[in-house]
Amino acid sequence: MNNLSRILPRRLKAVTPDQRGITGLETAIVLIAFVVVSSVFAFAALSTGLFSSDKAKETIQAGLAETRGSMELKGSVVLTSSVSGTAGTVSDIAFQVSNAAGGEAIDLTPGQTLIKYTDELQSKMFVTTAGFTASGLGSADSDSLLERGEVYELKLIDLESSFGSGTDTLTSKLGVSTTFNLEVIPPRGAVLFIERTTPVFLDDIMSLD
Template sequence: MKSTPIQKKRARNRGLTGLETAIILIAFVVVAAAFAFAVLNLGFTTTQKSSEVIRAGLSEATSAIELSGGVIARSEEVNGKRYVSNITIYIKTGPGKEPIDMSDKTLTVSYMDPHVHVARLINGTNLIVSEVRGDGDVLIEYGETWQITIKMDVIYGGLTNIKVGANDKFVVEIKPAVGAMLTVERILPPSIDPLMNLG
């Protein structure tokens, strides 16, 4: 059977319509693939940035330093009463923490009791920061121990009638350049001994 001119025209239109449809579908697939790539790439970048922010936030929030033993208080007798003359705190870094610069420029130590508040103690005058066990540099690294000694007689400047004594509470804040500060809060016992371990 011979096809008529109308049937030939319909056959041509059908083939052409199918080709056009295929081109349009391919174009949609290519555009969708490019869009999906862009969205996925943006998602990966955002995930990476957010994990970096979380990691940085955790390093800021967690304290890199911790107590290494007890808080030691030494006392002296003034006018028949015993008062604390210095407080020594032993510190170390936690496992897996970065080394901490213990130099005067980066470490801030503050002290407060019922009678006095010092926002920044100065190493060499009313504060002594020294290495107990380590490699001799200014960084406290894992396995090393440092001591921070607060000289109460210098803080009170020779005052004999007002000093930290029995039942007084004191707070020492040790703030490294990176990480959360270590807060040491103790209450002195009712009876002051020459040498006390405050835990």
């Protein structure tokens, strides 16, 4: 009987499978799954961070390009009138610009740069050499690129002799006591905004500060 009691547990242990190997395998599978899921989340977080960094970099670069491509007004706005007096009308509007930040060149070629004219009666676009000219002054070269240290003159021309509903012309003459706005719109960079008011009496040539 004693021998039977010693032999029986050993026989039962022999026919009962050892669970330790299975438990270890399950643990390994769980750990592998955890590592894979963690890697996926880490990759997603890293990708999101890199994307955000790239967008921030693009925004900063765009802001710098906008600043470096800005113009500023140099001097006065000069009006030319072929008819003077209280009934006078403006024929040309001229003003000088320079590179505000001394940075990237700005293409002032008509068509690349646009000028928008607005007063209480009209809003017109000047987009070709029929409407305005861009001329380098002093040491500026003639490539129509406003570069560091250069000054260019922009001039709206033939304002009192050419009228129409299209671009490069006014639909009504610019006379006395009229407030007008000019927006110089470059291909890149900030828009230069100019506002002036014509006096009650127009001379042949007048300077508006």
